[in-house]
Amino acid sequence: MIRLLRTEWMKLRTFCLVLPVAAAVLLLGVISAFWYMNFRESPGGAYATMSVMYFFLSFTLMLSVTLLTSVMASAEHETKVWNRLCTIPVAKMNIYLSKWIVTCLLLFIEVLLIIAGTIVLWKLFFHEPAPLEIIVKQPLYCFCAVLAFVSIQTWLSIMFANQSMAIGAGAAGSMASLFLARSTFPVLHYMPWTYPPLSTPLIPGHVRWVFAGLAVGVVLLAAGCWHFNRKDW
Known part of the structure; x- marks a missing residue:
């Protein structure tokens, strides 16, 4: 298994290594700009930054998963x-x-960069004590909750040679998650695409969505492994 992981890492295209860094920088830039233009004078002050991150964090991670899984599987499909x-x-x-x-490893690197970047920006621009608990928990919880989506996109990218299907499904799921998570129909919250936006510590009952992402992610991963093992290539 270690040799396989080393082989996969050696096969990674430059895009897969650049994407986590670019996505983290872009997210932090959008959060900073959005806070400055809309929430700088709000009663929440500097702490409104956490609510701004809530809007964009899950979408960024899910879109990164969509692109990473597609690019990683495309090499085998193309050859x-x-x-x-x-x-x-x-x-x-x-x-x-x-x-x-x-x-997951590449996505975790992106999460660590987001945490580190948020702390640095807070120290540079705000005088209030940094809410380290939320700064750390929000990205980490979202990472755990997004594992179900990782399992879905890994299966789609490997099973379909036409990567436009996997990318289209991932992009649609990423955008739909923002609306499904805010739906007034609770049954929609149990869909795997809603777990990341619902996992933020800023809303009550977030812990169950973190565990749901972990549990459903493992189940879907096992199902994907079973299907891949039985598929006649």
Whole structure:
């Protein structure tokens, strides 16, 4: 498994390494600009930054997942080597699992950059004590909750050679999550796409969506591994 992970990391395109950094910088830039133009004079003051992040964090992570999983799977689809890859003397499910793990690792790097960048910006622009608990918890909780979405996009990207299907589904799910999470129909909140925006510490009952993302992510990952293992390439 370690060798597979090393191989996947060596195969990563430059885009996959640049994307987490670019996404984190873009998110922090949007949050800063949005706060300055709309919330700078609000009663919440500097702490309104956390609510601004709530609007954009889940969408950014989900869009990053969409692009990362698609690019990582496109190499095998373009060279048509899935059948040969599945004949090497390793468990087929480990090949699938290695792509999922590397995607999560890249996403975790993006989350760490967001946390570090938020702390730096707070120290530079605000005089109030930094709410480290929320600054750390909000991105980490969103990361845990987005794992169900990672499992969905990994399966779509690997199963369909036409990556426009996976990217289209991921982009649509990312945008729809912002509206589904605010729906007045509670049943819609149980869809995997709503877990990331509902996992913020700023709303009550957020912990159950964090655990839902973890649990559903593992179940969907197991289902994806099983399907990949049985698929005749």
